[in-house]
Amino acid sequence: MGYWSFVRTEGRPARRSLGAGRRACCSLIFGLLVLLPPDPSRADPWTDRRTLEAAATGTDHLLNLDYDLAEQTFTRLDNIDRTGLLAPLYQAMVMLARLQDREPTRQETDTFLAAMRALIAKAEAQLKHAPEQADLSLFLGMAWGSKAMVDGALGNYLSAYEAIKRTKTYLDACLLRQPIRYDAYYGLGLYDYTLSRVAWFYRPLVHLALPPSDRERGLRELTIASEQGTTTRMLAKLALLQIYTGSEKAFEKALPLADELLRRFPGNPELYFQTALVHSELGRFPEALEVGRRIRVNLDLGRHHFTREMLPRYLQLMGKIYMDRGDYPAALRFFRQAIEQPTDRYAWVTAWAWTRIGMIQDLSGKRPEAERSYRMALAIKTDSIAKDMARQYLNEPYRKETARRIVPAPGPDGPTESP
Numbered sequence: 001m002g003y004w005s006f007v008r009t010e011g012r013p014a015r016r017s018l019g020a021g022r023r024a025c026c027s028l029i030f031g032l033l034v035l036l037p038p039d040p041s042r043a044d045p046w047t048d049r050r051t052l053e054a055a056a057t058g059t060d061h062l063l064n065l066d067y068d069l070a071e072q073t074f075t076r077l078d079n080i081d082r083t084g085l086l087a088p089l090y091q092a093m094v095m096l097a098r099l100q101d102r103e104p105t106r107q108e109t110d111t112f113l114a115a116m117r118a119l120i121a122k123a124e125a126q127l128k129h130a131p132e133q134a135d136l137s138l139f140l141g142m143a144w145g146s147k148a149m150v151d152g153a154l155g156n157y158l159s160a161y162e163a164i165k166r167t168k169t170y171l172d173a174c175l176l177r178q179p180i181r182y183d184a185y186y187g188l189g190l191y192d193y194t195l196s197r198v199a200w201f202y203r204p205l206v207h208l209a210l211p212p213s214d215r216e217r218g219l220r221e222l223t224i225a226s227e228q229g230t231t232t233r234m235l236a237k238l239a240l241l242q243i244y245t246g247s248e249k250a251f252e253k254a255l256p257l258a259d260e261l262l263r264r265f266p267g268n269p270e271l272y273f274q275t276a277l278v279h280s281e282l283g284r285f286p287e288a289l290e291v292g293r294r295i296r297v298n299l300d301l302g303r304h305h306f307t308r309e310m311l312p313r314y315l316q317l318m319g320k321i322y323m324d325r326g327d328y329p330a331a332l333r334f335f336r337q338a339i340e341q342p343t344d345r346y347a348w349v350t351a352w353a354w355t356r357i358g359m360i361q362d363l364s365g366k367r368p369e370a371e372r373s374y375r376m377a378l379a380i381k382t383d384s385i386a387k388d389m390a391r392q393y394l395n396e397p398y399r400k401e402t403a404r405r406i407v408p409a410p411g412p413d414g415p416t417e418s419p
Contacts, residue, residue, distance in 0.1 A: 050080055055231060063234060064267040065305050067098055083126065085139070089119055109150055116147040134178035141170035141187050161209045167191065168211050186225035186232035190239060193218025197247060219243070237261060245274050251281040262291075267304040269295075273317055280321045288321045309345055312338040316349045319356065328360045347382035355386040355393070362398040370397065 054076045061070035092115040095108065120143050127136045148163030168191055174184040195213035198206050206213075222243070225236035237257050244254035258275040265271055272295045279288035295314050298306040319334030335353040342350045358373030370393070377390040 050076070054080075059231070059234065060264070062093075062097055063238070064265040066267060070097070083123075085119055085123055089115070089143075092116065092119075106154075109154060113147060113150055116143055116150075119143055120147070132177060134174045134181050137170045137174040137177065138181060138184050141167050141174060141184065144170060145187055145190070164191070164195075164210055182224055182228040183230055183232045185221040186229060186236045186239070189218045189221030189223075189225060189236065191218070192221060193243065234261070234264070241274060245277055245281075249281075251278050254278045255282060269298070269304065269306050269310065272298075273313065276317055276321065280324045283324070285321065285325045288324075292318050292321060309343050312341040312343060312349045312353075313346050315341070316353050316356075319353065323356060323360065328364070332357060332360060347380055348384040348386060351377045351380040351382050351384045351386035351390070354380070355390045358390065358393060359398040362393065363400055367397060 054073055058070045058073035058077075061067075061073060092112050096104070096112060099108065120140060123136055123140050123143065127133065127140065130136065144163045144166040148160045148167060151157075151163055152160035167187060171184045171187045171191070174181050175188075192213045193215055195206060195210065196215035196218060219240075222236050222240050225232050226240055227233070229236055238261060241254055241257040241261060244250040244257070254274075255278050258271070258278045261268075262271045262275045272291055276288045276291035276295070279285070279291065292314070295306070295310075295317070298304060299308065299311060299314060302308075315334045315338035319331045319338065322328075322334060323331035335357050338353040339350055354373050354377035358370040358377065361367075361370035361373060374390040374394045378387055378394075380387070
């Protein structure tokens, strides 16, 4: 969701590998491009309508995973930029954006880090000659933030901590110079929220090395960016959606974000899974099943970026929806189908399927079978919240959660899904 993906969310557990953070990294790179000032010598670089339009349109294409359209749109920026920062940033952004469906190689990540170092050096040199330029400070904050995320994913922790400190310094400086530069709140919100969620055994080191973070402040900052940001509005909405469906479990807050983002970016598979999850958690089962139906159609037709490798993820999702609805036989059928089609990329799906089978077996009074299912989940080679839950329910049988609040469907003037 941000620079430092320590926070695990349903469906995408954090791991010490770049694979877990590549979408977060791509989101940051999208943000970097649209934050670039076309000419720091101007008093207000954001009055250039051509830059804003191309940047916003290109970013929408990228969040919709339309890489070719984004590339065509961003090409126009090369004729506007006078800083010398746009071309290398653009090259790094395109490279990472196209890596979303596979693991990047070490050479590719090293190339990205080298490009970030060159961009940072160039931007910092420009800032020395124009220290009043808030946009350059904003750009540097985001550039250092993206470097920190990749360094952390690669295990370069000392470099990551230094980059995080620089991120915070530059974003604070941006708002000090220009308090209404609301896009800076996107990066600050990620900083505050993500670092506030660091595991307890990392906290002494984090608190020693970095400025204090605050969960509530992080949520407020991301909300400001999502409502008032010029170029990071959609990125902030996406971050909030991932937070609300993950660690916060604030599904009522996630609902309007999920529906809006899925309508705007129907080519992004992740939004389908998150939207179906939100509806199911809120007891909106017809809506959840409809999103599931759309996922299956896209899988069968190979549309957008829906690959056959996602099939077990779809099956696990459908099992969860039926489990939430109380139809345990149907849920078990989907979970077992998911287990029969394991993939390395979605190993966490298999762990969740086994864990939820165990939960249903506990509810059915089949404790020995449930214990076996939990042990099967723990045997899966993945770092997943599902395994944490399996350990918990091995010690104490699962008991059904309190009934979910049923949120009514929106009226005629409310949000609707795109076909």
